[in-house]
Amino acid sequence: MNNLHPLGKLLTCVLYIFLVASIDKYDIIPLILMSVYLVFAFLIGELSLKEGLYRMRLILPLVLFVGIFNPFFDKDIVLYVGNIGISGGVMSMITLFIKGLYSVLSAYILIATTSIDDICYALRVVKVPKIIVIVIMLIYRYFDVMALEAHRIMTAYSLRAPSQKGIHYKAWGALVGQWLLRSMDRAEMVYESMLLRGFNGEFSFKKKALKLQDFIYPIAWACIFVIIKLRIIM
Amino acid sequence: MKTGIHGEILKIENLSFAYEKDEPVLQDINLHATDGESIGIIGANGIGKSTLMKLLVGLNTNYSGKLVVAGHEVTPKNLNHIREHVGYVFQDSDSQLFLSTVEDDIAFGPRNYGLSEEEVQKRVDDAISFLHIEHLRKKSTYKMSGGEKKLASIATILAMEPDIIIMDEPSIALDPRNRRNLINILNKIKSLKIITSHDLDFVMDTCERTILIDDGRIIADGATDVILKDEKLLTTHSLELPLSLSRM
Numbered sequence: 001m002n003n004l005h006p007l008g009k010l011l012t013c014v015l016y017i018f019l020v021a022s023i024d025k026y027d028i029i030p031l032i033l034m035s036v037y038l039v040f041a042f043l044i045g046e047l048s049l050k051e052g053l054y055r056m057r058l059i060l061p062l063v064l065f066v067g068i069f070n071p072f073f074d075k076d077i078v079l080y081v082g083n084i085g086i087s088g089g090v091m092s093m094i095t096l097f098i099k100g101l102y103s104v105l106s107a108y109i110l111i112a113t114t115s116i117d118d119i120c121y122a123l124r125v126v127k128v129p130k131i132i133v134i135v136i137m138l139i140y141r142y143f144d145v146m147a148l149e150a151h152r153i154m155t156a157y158s159l160r161a162p163s164q165k166g167i168h169y170k171a172w173g174a175l176v177g178q179w180l181l182r183s184m185d186r187a188e189m190v191y192e193s194m195l196l197r198g199f200n201g202e203f204s205f206k207k208k209a210l211k212l213q214d215f216i217y218p219i220a221w222a223c224i225f226v227i228i229k230l231r232i233i234m
Numbered sequence: 235m236k237t238g239i240h241g242e243i244l245k246i247e248n249l250s251f252a253y254e255k256d257e258p259v260l261q262d263i264n265l266h267a268t269d270g271e272s273i274g275i276i277g278a279n280g281i282g283k284s285t286l287m288k289l290l291v292g293l294n295t296n297y298s299g300k301l302v303v304a305g306h307e308v309t310p311k312n313l314n315h316i317r318e319h320v321g322y323v324f325q326d327s328d329s330q331l332f333l334s335t336v337e338d339d340i341a342f343g344p345r346n347y348g349l350s351e352e353e354v355q356k357r358v359d360d361a362i363s364f365l366h367i368e369h370l371r372k373k374s375t376y377k378m379s380g381g382e383k384k385l386a387s388i389a390t391i392l393a394m395e396p397d398i399i400i401m402d403e404p405s406i407a408l409d410p411r412n413r414r415n416l417i418n419i420l421n422k423i424k425s426l427k428i429i430t431s432h433d434l435d436f437v438m439d440t441c442e443r444t445i446l447i448d449d450g451r452i453i454a455d456g457a458t459d460v461i462l463k464d465e466k467l468l469t470t471h472s473l474e475l476p477l478s479l480s481r482m
């Protein structure tokens with residue numbers, strides 16, 4: 001799976017997220033079937049679910065809690081399991097939760113099996129503007145550095161305020177400001193280092209030759225997704 | 235890339251520069267350098283060493299005076315030419331390396347200059363074997379020690395085969411063994427080397443010529459063994475004799 005052309009993997013991932021997101025909010029069966037892609041990719045790509053959830057820990061909470069208030073708004077019963085009625089709100093909370101989880105996991109599959117350079121290359125192939133691709137690349141590259149920078153600032157703070165638990169709310173503004181400034185300085189230096197090595201906004205990565213399986217992979221998945229989405233076999 | 239220039243390859247005349255108006259960082263700098271020289275730029279923290287190096291590669295072009303690098307005047311229009319001939323090793327390797335593997339990072343420069351894929355691979359192989367870092371080839375750039383990152387950074391520059399190599403504080407944060415290794419490597423490199431440092435022992439071991447800067451001006455320019463033995467000169471400009479000399 002690591003050897004597939006990055007473009008096929010990228011398109012599959014985008015299509016997957018798009019279709020999953022567009023499934024009706026009460027329609028749980030196709031949503032469950034959609035997990036076939038994740039199961040397949042995790043098995044074939046020999047990925048670990050634990051590692052995936054860990055790597056995505058920063059955005060998981062955001063996508064998981066978007067639907068948390070739905071049960072309070074939509075109280076009509078849409079489904080009975082035995083004789084317990086499930087309201088539309090609970091149902092749509094569950095489907096939103098699943099959609100969020102699926103999207104995050106499929107993004108993880110892409111990242112884990114494709115290097116960021118290849119993803120950027122694929123984005124350029126489909127004509128995503130240079131500047132967006134560069135920003136994506138820098139953000140990705142600097143994710144770890146920013147986390148490290150944040151950790152350093154926190155450590156420096158807590159060493160000088162040992163009796164405090166956590167960080168005093170008055171210091172938050174200054175610390176976050178510091179963190180952003182430092183991170184921006186970093187990003188700027190990386191960009192300079194790219195310029196100094198002849199970067200002109202175009203990624204001249206090794207061109208990848210397309211093989212038969214590079215076409216089959218995204219097309220086969222596209223067919224499966226559409227069949228599930230349109231409930232053609234049910 | 236090699237210009238094929240022999241003789242004078244860097245010319246700085248009456249160079250002055252300020253980030254903020256009325257706060258000059260560099261004043262009236264004059265400096266000529268020829269192919270194959272090794273020059274140490276020394277001076278206390280914050281006196282403008284890095285600023286001078288950045289001017290040489292055109293990271294700032296609003297200086298006054300004359301600055302000619304590898305046969306081209308440093309102007310926005312000429313930056314591509316200049317950067318083909320000058321390699322800049324950043325003080326902080328984390329800013330230098332940004333692709334996923336060391337190998338890809340080394341290939342980045344040569345690819346940008348449109349070399350054929352065979353030539354790119356050859357450049358990568360040559361840089362890797364020159365620095366003896368075969369074991370780092372496939373490594374992820376942010377899972378390496380400080381010394382390894384420094385070597386990988388240097389490899390990314392060597393692969394561009396520059397006429398001029400600039401290194402900003404290369405010995406900072408290296409342990410003695412890595413430091414020694416780096417000294418041996420620098421001494422094998424034949425291009426013009428310009429190394430900023432306040433580690434005078436390092437300059438002693440790598441540079442034949444030394445330039446002392448203070449208050450934005452060149453205070454002394456001459457043979458390293460003369461300047462670094464001049465205790466009075468060094469102490470008046472907030473530096474100390476190299477350890478290797480003061481022990482004697």
Ligand SMILES: Nc1ncnc2c1ncn2[C@@H]1O[C@H](COP(=O)(O)OP(=O)(O)O)[C@@H](O)[C@H]1O
Pocket residue numbers: 253254259277278279280281282283284285286
């Ligand atoms: N980007 C910048 N903007 C404004 N001032 C700067 C900038 N970079 C450096 N300086 C100032 O210029 C002076 C020289 O800095 P620098 O060249 O980094 O010194 P050195 O490398 O010798 O330690 C310092 O006073 C520093 O504060």
Ligand SMILES: [Mg+2]
Pocket residue numbers: 280283284285402403
């Ligand atoms: Mg400096």
